[in-house]
Structure formats: C-alpha cells, structure tokens
Amino acid sequence: MSLIVQKYGGTSVANVERIKAVARKVYQRKREGHDIVVVLSARAGETDRLISLAHEVSPNPDPRELDMLLSTGEQVTIALFCMAMKDLGQKAISLTGYQAGIMTDDHYGEARITSINTAIIKEYLKDGYVVAVAGFQGYDPHHNITTLGRGGSDTTAVALAAALRADICEIYTDVEGVFTTDPNICSNARKLSKISYEEMLEMASLGAKVLHARAVEFGMKFNIPILVCSSFKDVPGTLVTGEDQDMEKYVVSGVTYTKNVGRITVTDVPDVPGMAARIFGPVGEAGINVDMIIQGSSGIPGKANISFTVSKSNYEKAMELVREIARDIGAGEVHGNDRIAKVSIVGVGMKSHSGVAGKMFSALAAENINIMMISTSEIKISVVIDEKYTELAVRVLHDTFELDKDPNGVFRVKEEPFE
Amino acid sequence: MSLIVQKYGGTSVANVERIKAVARKVYQRKREGHDIVVVLSARAGETDRLISLAHEVSPNPDPRELDMLLSTGEQVTIALFCMAMKDLGQKAISLTGYQAGIMTDDHYGEARITSINTAIIKEYLKDGYVVAVAGFQGYDPHHNITTLGRGGSDTTAVALAAALRADICEIYTDVEGVFTTDPNICSNARKLSKISYEEMLEMASLGAKVLHARAVEFGMKFNIPILVCSSFKDVPGTLVTGEDQDMEKYVVSGVTYTKNVGRITVTDVPDVPGMAARIFGPVGEAGINVDMIIQGSSGIPGKANISFTVSKSNYEKAMELVREIARDIGAGEVHGNDRIAKVSIVGVGMKSHSGVAGKMFSALAAENINIMMISTSEIKISVVIDEKYTELAVRVLHDTFELDKDPNGVFRVKEEPFE
Structure with a gap:
C-alpha cells in the first residue's frame, strides 16, 4: 500500500463530466488499496473569469483581496469532486488551504509555502477518506488567505507529498509528459521517460510550462518522485526524479x-x-x-x-x-x-x-x-x-x-x- | 460616533456597478465618523448557480460539501467590495466567516451561530478599517465551513451587531421596509415605521420574507435596533425594536x-x-x-x-x-x-x-x-x-x-x- 498524492489541473476538471471522470480514476486507485490525497486546480477558465471580474471593479485590485477572490476557484472544485466521490460510495473530504494546514508567507499572489501541518490530513487518511485539497492556496501567519501564483497547484501537490512522505506525486495534466522541446514548434519533439530534478527545474524556469518550478524544487529537496502524465490518455508519462x-x-x-x-x-x-x-x-x-x-x-x-x-x-x-x-x-x-x-x-x-x-x-x-x-x-x-x-x-x-x-x-x- | 453593522442582500450587490455603489454608500457613512462593519450576501443568482452546479454532479449533494461550495458566493462579494473601497481611498478588509470568528454548530445548510470571537474585527475597526464580513457562513468546532440557510446573512449581521454591541444593525434590501401585508396582493398595504421584535418574529416565521426569523431573535435577545430599508431608494425604512x-x-x-x-x-x-x-x-x-x-x-x-x-x-x-x-x-x-x-x-x-x-x-x-x-x-x-x-x-x-x-x-x- 502506497501513499499517493495526485494533482489534477484546470483542464482535467474543466466541467462536471470531467470532475466525475477524475473521481472514477481516484476511486479505482483507492480500491487498489492506496491512501490518496488529491490536489485540485480551479476549473479551466475560472481563475481568468475571477481576475476579469476583479478588473471590472478596480484597475489595480488589492493583492490581498485578489487572493481572497481567486481562492474560491479551487474551493468550488474540491467541493464538487467530493460530492462525486461520495456518490461512488467512497468517503471523501475537501479541505481548503487553511484547513489542510498549508501555511505560507504573506506575499499575496506569489506566496511561498513555509510549513504544512499534516495532522488533519493524516487523521482523515487513517479513517479511510480520500482527502481533496484546494491547490494554489494557503494562509499566512495572520490567517489571511494567500495564493501561490500561476501553476501553484503543482507546488501544493509536491509540498504535500513531501510533508506526508508520500511514495509518489502524480501530476495529471493536458500533456502526456515532458518533451525534448515544444511539440508545437518542433514536430519531432520526443517525450522523455525520465528527467532529473535539476533539468526539470531549469526547463520550468526557462519557459517549459508543464510543471511549476517551485514544485520541482520541493521534489528535489525532499526527493519525491514526480510523475507527469496525461489526464485523458492512458499512456506512460515522464518521471522527474534524482539523477x-x-x-x-x-x-x-x-x-x-x-x-x-x-x-x-x-x-x-x-x-x-x-x-x-x-x-x-x-x-x-x-x-x-x-x-x-x-x-x-x-x-x-x-x-x-x-x-x-x-x-x-x-x-x-x-x-x-x-x-x-x-x-x-x-x-x-x-x-x-x-x-x-x-x-x-x-x-x-x-x-x-x-x-x-x-x-x-x-x-x-x-x-x-x-x-x-x-x-x-x-x-x-x-x-x-x-x-x-x-x-x-x-x-x-x-x-x-x-x-x-x-x-x-x-x-x-x-x-x-x-x- | 456610532458602531454600525450594515447588511446588503444579493440584489444590492448583484453586479460590479452595484457593488461599487454600495462601496460609495459605506464610504459616506464612514466619513461621517462611524465605525462600520458590512455584511454581504452572494451576488443575486450566485447561490442558485452553485446549487445547480452541485446538482449536475450529484442528485443529493453531500451537505458538508454543499456548504464548502456555497460559501464561495459571499467570499467573492466581500473581496470585490473591498477592492472597490480601497479605490475610494478607504482602508477595508474582507473576512470569511471563519476569519471573522463566527462559530456555529455542525448542522450543515442550517447551522446556528454559537459564538462570535470579535477580537479580530475590533482590532481592524480600531485601526480605521471598514470590515467586510461574508454573510451566511461560519465554521464548526472542527473547522468545517457551515452555512446558516437561506436569508442567513441577516442573521450574521444582527449576531455581529449583538456581539460587537453595535448601536444599530441596518439591513439594506430590495424592499423599502416592512409592510402591513404583501403589496403584491393588497394594493393599499402600508409601510410600518416601527414594529416590535415579537411581531416581526411572528411575521418572519409566518412567511414575510423581509427579514430572517433567526436575525430577529438575535435582535430581540440582545436588544439591537434593526432598521430594514431600501438599498436603492433613499426613503425611511422600518425600525424593528423593543415594544x-x-x-x-x-x-x-x-x-x-x-x-x-x-x-x-x-x-x-x-x-x-x-x-x-x-x-x-x-x-x-x-x-x-x-x-x-x-x-x-x-x-x-x-x-x-x-x-x-x-x-x-x-x-x-x-x-x-x-x-x-x-x-x-x-x-x-x-x-x-x-x-x-x-x-x-x-x-x-x-x-x-x-x-x-x-x-x-x-x-x-x-x-x-x-x-x-x-x-x-x-x-x-x-x-x-x-x-x-x-x-x-x-x-x-x-x-x-x-x-x-x-x-x-x-x-x-x-x-x-x-x-
């Protein structure tokens, strides 16, 4: 039995049908006997919708209030996901960043995770729950809601995997893995089966959008294998791991x-x-x-x-x-x-x-x-x-x-x- | 200088323009030298939208997860409102039910407020902030998010007014006050200038939708005058008070x-x-x-x-x-x-x-x-x-x-x- 942290990005949970599909995937893995923590992003387009709402109100929205606003996107997804899990007969519980104990600094919009109190998650896992955590968000020492910046759900997932000493962190996304270069530019780009943390870190920093750089840093620091793979196709992904x-x-x-x-x-x-x-x-x-x-x-x-x-x-x-x-x-x-x-x-x-x-x-x-x-x-x-x-x-x-x-x-x- | 709790309902904050109009109203009152706490509802239609989203996922959505979902509606409003306040040059801070210290029992969907820890609100008021609190929501002793049921924002407002020992609780809504009966049925229905808590309680329980019964109970118990008035017209409302x-x-x-x-x-x-x-x-x-x-x-x-x-x-x-x-x-x-x-x-x-x-x-x-x-x-x-x-x-x-x-x-x- 393994402890697995899975992360599903915005396109993977874009609508109700896809959220239900993710629930079925998670249900299968759970039935194989694993403990599973699922980190979810806002539905595709939701964060942009909220940002434009903010810009309708203010040309330069206050950063704290923007985080208060944006954090609702993931909260909606985790709630809907847990409803779907329960309809499959599987106990599930959703946790906001605060509830999951994800503490950050107070740099609104690009906060960094400073610590994770895993006590609550561990308790629910012990009781047989699938735990769904809102990605991209945390809270600062004054209990303000913070967000981690674009792609921050990756970081939430790997940081949780590190804090929970998970066996693997699986990042489900809309691409099949990490490619040698952008397949849109180079038709013979090839999917890598394995890549080191250092390389992935450079690639993420240099513009490859498949994985958030902070997430790779966490993986490297705590030696958590990160599997990047497709949410839609059942094909092998890319394993980000030590050299x-x-x-x-x-x-x-x-x-x-x-x-x-x-x-x-x-x-x-x-x-x-x-x-x-x-x-x-x-x-x-x-x-x-x-x-x-x-x-x-x-x-x-x-x-x-x-x-x-x-x-x-x-x-x-x-x-x-x-x-x-x-x-x-x-x-x-x-x-x-x-x-x-x-x-x-x-x-x-x-x-x-x-x-x-x-x-x-x-x-x-x-x-x-x-x-x-x-x-x-x-x-x-x-x-x-x-x-x-x-x-x-x-x-x-x-x-x-x-x-x-x-x-x-x-x-x-x-x-x-x-x- | 008074301490005033104001509540604006869903139609009063239905869109960005109305949210900005509410911010201007609050700004005026603040400039008169009052301390102001604003309780906001979800934008009109938002709660229904979220409920139907839940029903797309599940015929019978889990009550805890439904509260997790619905509570995002008010969170969006308070964030947008505070952005607007700050653009007017007024310090403002938004607080979720949890952040505002509103503790409830664990009856999801119809939770009752059991206590309010006003320390944080008082600190912000002392520092000159307008404090915007998400209506309709709280948290239970296990830090789960709860909601108070339809019309629960009224209850949030009056309960906060009681806990803060406010001078008055003003409920801004889409009607001008409390009428002798439904003006849609009886053309000569008359607006009351004053009504007792007991009468208002009976009327609320018996189907008059202008004020949530729980809110009136709080007002009566803690003797908080409640002014029900129009969010759109500057006309006298109805004061709910002791006999x-x-x-x-x-x-x-x-x-x-x-x-x-x-x-x-x-x-x-x-x-x-x-x-x-x-x-x-x-x-x-x-x-x-x-x-x-x-x-x-x-x-x-x-x-x-x-x-x-x-x-x-x-x-x-x-x-x-x-x-x-x-x-x-x-x-x-x-x-x-x-x-x-x-x-x-x-x-x-x-x-x-x-x-x-x-x-x-x-x-x-x-x-x-x-x-x-x-x-x-x-x-x-x-x-x-x-x-x-x-x-x-x-x-x-x-x-x-x-x-x-x-x-x-x-x-x-x-x-x-x-x-």
Whole structure:
C-alpha cells in the first residue's frame, strides 16, 4: 500500500463530466488499496473569469483581496469532486488551504509555502477518506488567505507529498509528459521517460510550462518522485526524479524558449565600485526580477555598458526606473528591446561533457542568428536572440543535439574545449 | 460616533456597478465618523448557480460539501467590495466567516451561530478599517465551513451587531421596509415605521420574507435596533425594536400568508397515552418540522383524529412515514392535502385586546372561506384555509383591521370575549 498524492489541473476538471471522470480514476486507485490525497486546480477558465471580474471593479485590485477572490476557484472544485466521490460510495473530504494546514508567507499572489501541518490530513487518511485539497492556496501567519501564483497547484501537490512522505506525486495534466522541446514548434519533439530534478527545474524556469518550478524544487529537496502524465490518455508519462546512470547519457535533454523577455542596456556607466548596486538595488526594491546581467567595456575609458533582462511584464516599469537611475549616477543613454527571446538547452550530461556551448553557438551562427547575450549554469546554456528567430533556433538546436533520437547514447559531443 | 453593522442582500450587490455603489454608500457613512462593519450576501443568482452546479454532479449533494461550495458566493462579494473601497481611498478588509470568528454548530445548510470571537474585527475597526464580513457562513468546532440557510446573512449581521454591541444593525434590501401585508396582493398595504421584535418574529416565521426569523431573535435577545430599508431608494425604512407605547395602539400590525404548507390527518388513533409521541417522535427524527397539531375526537369511542401541518417540501416524505406509523399503531386512514395555505394576523396589541379572533373568523366566514385549522399565540392568530382563497383572505383581513390607516389609534376592537 502506497501513499499517493495526485494533482489534477484546470483542464482535467474543466466541467462536471470531467470532475466525475477524475473521481472514477481516484476511486479505482483507492480500491487498489492506496491512501490518496488529491490536489485540485480551479476549473479551466475560472481563475481568468475571477481576475476579469476583479478588473471590472478596480484597475489595480488589492493583492490581498485578489487572493481572497481567486481562492474560491479551487474551493468550488474540491467541493464538487467530493460530492462525486461520495456518490461512488467512497468517503471523501475537501479541505481548503487553511484547513489542510498549508501555511505560507504573506506575499499575496506569489506566496511561498513555509510549513504544512499534516495532522488533519493524516487523521482523515487513517479513517479511510480520500482527502481533496484546494491547490494554489494557503494562509499566512495572520490567517489571511494567500495564493501561490500561476501553476501553484503543482507546488501544493509536491509540498504535500513531501510533508506526508508520500511514495509518489502524480501530476495529471493536458500533456502526456515532458518533451525534448515544444511539440508545437518542433514536430519531432520526443517525450522523455525520465528527467532529473535539476533539468526539470531549469526547463520550468526557462519557459517549459508543464510543471511549476517551485514544485520541482520541493521534489528535489525532499526527493519525491514526480510523475507527469496525461489526464485523458492512458499512456506512460515522464518521471522527474534524482539523477541516475541512464540520464547522464542524455547530455542535452531539452530545448526551451521564452518570448517573455525584455533587454535593457545602460551605456557609459562610470566604472567605479558600487555602480551595479546603485542600479540593481532600486530595481530589486521595485519588485522587478532581473535575469541575465552582462557588464562590458564601453568605448570610453573608465566607463562600462551594462545590459540585463527582465520579464516583459516588468519591462516598461524597469525602463522608466532605469532612466532615472542613469541620470542620478551620470551614466549615458538607456536603450531597450522587448522583441527578443531566450532560447536554452538543458541537460545534466553537460556537467561531464565539454564542447556543448561551442556546438550550440555554431549551429545558430550557421543560420545567421545573432546572439545578443549568453548565460550558463552547470546544466544549461541560454542565449538571447531576436524574437523572430525563436522557432528556427529551437528546431535547429533540437536537430543539432539529435533530441528526436533514442537516448541510449547515440549522440556524443566531440571533446572540444569549452569556449 | 456610532458602531454600525450594515447588511446588503444579493440584489444590492448583484453586479460590479452595484457593488461599487454600495462601496460609495459605506464610504459616506464612514466619513461621517462611524465605525462600520458590512455584511454581504452572494451576488443575486450566485447561490442558485452553485446549487445547480452541485446538482449536475450529484442528485443529493453531500451537505458538508454543499456548504464548502456555497460559501464561495459571499467570499467573492466581500473581496470585490473591498477592492472597490480601497479605490475610494478607504482602508477595508474582507473576512470569511471563519476569519471573522463566527462559530456555529455542525448542522450543515442550517447551522446556528454559537459564538462570535470579535477580537479580530475590533482590532481592524480600531485601526480605521471598514470590515467586510461574508454573510451566511461560519465554521464548526472542527473547522468545517457551515452555512446558516437561506436569508442567513441577516442573521450574521444582527449576531455581529449583538456581539460587537453595535448601536444599530441596518439591513439594506430590495424592499423599502416592512409592510402591513404583501403589496403584491393588497394594493393599499402600508409601510410600518416601527414594529416590535415579537411581531416581526411572528411575521418572519409566518412567511414575510423581509427579514430572517433567526436575525430577529438575535435582535430581540440582545436588544439591537434593526432598521430594514431600501438599498436603492433613499426613503425611511422600518425600525424593528423593543415594544413601546406607540406600538400598543396597533392591535394588529400585519397580515401574513404562506402557501408552503401541507396538512396530514390520521384518523382513529387509539386514544391511549404515548400515541402522539409514537407519531411525532419518528417524524421529528426524520428532520421534519411539524407546525400546527390538532387532536380531536373521532366518531369511534376510544379513538381520536390527529391533524398536523408540515412544510410542502416535507409533505411527501411525511405522508409516507405517517402511513407506516399508522399501520404500526393500529390507527385508521391517513389523509393529506397540500393545496392549503396559512393566513395569519400579527400584533402586540392583541395581548391587551380581546375580540380580535372573533372579528377575524367572522370576516372570513362572511366571504364563505372555510377555516380548517386554527392556532394562536399571544400576538398572532393563524388559520389554515383552502389555498385558492389566500389572496382574498389577506385582502379581507387587511380591510377588516383597517391596516391601510394611520396607526394612531383609529381602529378599536370591541371588547368581546375571546373565543
């Protein structure tokens, strides 16, 4: 007998028929003798409906009240789901984030789970209940309702699995698993049977929407296997788990992209200590996350050019702020570009293989795609390019690293020095 | 400076524009220097929408899960309202039933408030907030969400006013106040400027839908003046308050009716001790409320006929149950009639005036309306009649007691013995 946490996303519970179908699936698993906790999202479209309702009231809805509003979406789903379970003859109980003991900090709209009191859930499991928990929500130390941000139900599920020491966390969604890249762009994208937490984390952060990055972090930290699979088709999914011997053969596991990027450049910044802090201090305080930062020499001695990227939603705000800062610190001009994209390759195999970066840059150069910025980590290489080349770059990289091929070591990078 | 609890019903917050209008009204009152707690209902139609969603899932939705579902309706309203308040520049905070400390028993769907912990509300009021509380909901000792039944937001408002020792509880609704009878039936129905708790309680119980009976009970118990007034028109409403000298002049204050009644008669019940208990024990255990009960002699010595009324929604269930019971106890036949109505006159003045009943019965007899059952209390007389005479009876009684006239003692009953 296992303890299983399952999460069903918005499309899986979009309407009454689908909610009943999920109930039947859960019922089958329960009858196999497992203890089951089900985390549910709001019905597809419901969160958007509530957000537009809020915007009808206010151009800039209060964040606490927005969370109060949005948290109703999941509450509706868990109630309907438990009604369906009980009609199948299975005891079931729904719990809001508060009732399930999911405590968060007080960052409305993007709260982080700080602790989970599992006592109530464990008691109901012991009594034979299927426990349905509202995803995406928690409560802060002052008992205010908080939400975890888009995709937060994934995080709820994996965090619950960790807190309950579940055997597995199953994420049921509208895709069949994790693919080597976006199948909409690259027709020969291949479904991975396994991927490491680190790779999945990079892919989630870099724009692959299949799993929320925070969820992967929880999985990694507490070593909870996460199975991503289809809610509609009975086909094998992708297991996100710790690194093993198989995985190292991949070298590159996936190509990701995001168009949600803007780049800002400040020219002729006086090259004295503390300048970076004077730029990025206020930007951070304004709640703007900076992704890549590059500092290069300007044409003028004693001056430097600084470029960085922000998400497109923060682009205008950041431009405005940085123009002020540039004046204050006696820098030159501020340029911006929000028609750019970030394309990345990810793979734990990179740790032990050099030459991957060179191969990537050559492949892009061969297509005359100019690289504006580069950033790397142990297991990923990201480049910023003109937005219009996004799809081309993804396909070229997918082909270059032969991601359509079976992973059993067909592809080998040449042992060239890392450049 | 006063502490005011205001309640706005579903039609008053039916859409975004109306929610904003309520926010402006509250803002004005707050600027006059008062402390304000606002209790809000679900938007008109929302509770029905959620109920039909539940019925799409299950023919007989689990009561706990139904409360989990329905409670989202008010949560949406309070969140939207507080967004609107903040856009007016007024601090406001929304609280669910749980957050507002409203504890109830665990009778899902018709829970009763058992205590209110006002600490959090008081703290926010002290800090200058307008506090918006979700009506109709609370939580039981195990932290399950409960609802108080239809019209329960009235109860939330008056109970909060009592717990907070508010100066007044204002109920904003889609009617202008309490009328001497239903203006849809009787064109010369008159709005009362004042009515006693006792009268209002009888009228609420007897079918006048303007105020929830439980709410009036709370008002009476804790002596909280309740002002019922229009959410849309700026006209004087009706003050529900303790008895005073003015009121005694009314004798009869109102005529109420309900068609939501069924009558069941068991013939030839053995006239031995314990028979009533053997009938009404199981009926009560089945959750069926019995209203009037009349026991009379049957034609056969040692046997009695017992008649009683139940609400129409319980009629079929009660008939079935009583047929079984009748067999068990060796009674005769079971007859039923669900095409009946109850018409009542209410007035604290009856306490000190006799002859009211006689006048009522004569007026009905003059119209050839047959009286099937009678029940009386100190301040009301109810009769059960054929449903088709309902409107006629209401108009006749309204005329007989001259309820269209100014209350200053125009009408005097003759000092006849009470029959």
